[in-house]
């Protein structure tokens with residue numbers, strides 16, 4: 102009766118009656134093409150809402166922040182299936198969210214049952230995946246790997262991730278298309294660079310990390326990459342820097358970069 | 372997997388800072404990044420929200436509340452109810468932050484889906500007890516005049532989007548407004564306009580495809 106692929110348009114503007122919306126969600130779980138279309142159209146409808154943007158009353162902000170302060174967040178494994186639990190019109194909407202059960206986020210979040218620290222590890226995995234963008238499949242694998250490694254091996258990073266003021270920022274490693282992530286905490290005065298995407302360098306070459314402010318880059322660390330993973334401790338100066346970059350330098354490092362950066366991220370402000 | 376490379380996330384990716392800050396671009400921006408909340412920054416905020424950071428949630432609210440309140444108010448046409456629903460939307464976003472997946476879209480698209488759905492749900496449940504004729508009357512009013520004036524309340528950043536909507540053929544515009552901004556099902560739209568169901572679907576499809584082409588998949592995260 103209804104061509105399922107044609108339902109995607111009324112679906113994204115919430116114009117399907119409940120029974121048809123439910124049917125379409127069933128279809129969505131099986132149809133990657135429609136999922137991709139929904140994803141793109143949701144960016145369009147978000148812009149439609151921007152076209153009617155209206156300043157809410159200031160008191161609403163206070164009310165919202167007070168409300169979330171007394172609202173516990175469910176464990177992440179539950180949140181996964183509950184984004185629309187109150188939606189009366191489409192009780193099966195959760196299918197859309199779980200339609201891609203193999204994504205890094207889903208996998209890592211499911212591992213994150215207990216509390217704050219795993220949630221942050223998951224957040225790091227999310228960001229790693231985000232930074233990878235179009236190379237989504239690769240992102241999934243790498244993000245999972247990052248979370249696992251981090252959990253298993255890197256005590257310093259684990260401590261850092263448990264800091265209440267932790268900041269996490271990811272960017273692309275240009276040589277491999279993989280992800281590098283900088284994790285930092287002002288209160289711990291510590292930062293770590295993590296990547297699963299740095300290839301081993303030929304003899305006589307080394308990686309050098311830099312921090313930059315308004316002036317020239319300052320050396321932050323030199324390191325080599327072995328196997329599949331890298332975790333490098335960076336100086337606290339990273340926290341106040343504008344950005345962190347990595348270049349390939351002659352063995353022993355350089356006082357100033359001699360090549361184009363293979364990785365760079367802006368340091369987020371608190 | 373091949374289709375993934377054409378999704379909006381890929382286009383966004385090209386806006387990541389490739390150069391280090393000592394390579395300033397012509398606009399004086401650093402590494403090509405603009406100074407307001409980009410999609411990437413908002414996604415970072417989301418990760419912190421998912422980790423239970425209330426301060427991050429305040430940022431998230433500030434970056435998105437105009438858009439959320441705007442669409443909820445537009446669908447409900449009642450400030451008191453719009454405030455109530457907007458609060459519900461944010462509480463739901465807070466609770467569900469852990470399920471946000473950047474691979475499935477931007478934070479603002481995710482939040483907008485929650486907001487629009489909630490507003491539509493509210494208006495439909497209200498309709499069960501309110502005469503449909505009244506709603507029809509309001510919708511008719513919308514179609515003949517109230518429209519443009521109503522949209523003008525939005526700030527400048529909506530200009531380009533409003534122009535794109537207003538540039539749609541009238542039949543498409545009407546179908547889109549009734550469905551998205553009035554919260555009507557396509558069956559109601561068909562009944563109201565007295566056209567076949569398939570015609571309404573086609574108009575909604577054409578409108579969205581056209582807007583997608585014109586606006587791309589990149590919402591500006593500021594509103």
Ligand SMILES: [Zn+2]
Pocket residue numbers: 105106128132133134135136
């Ligand atoms: Zn399909």
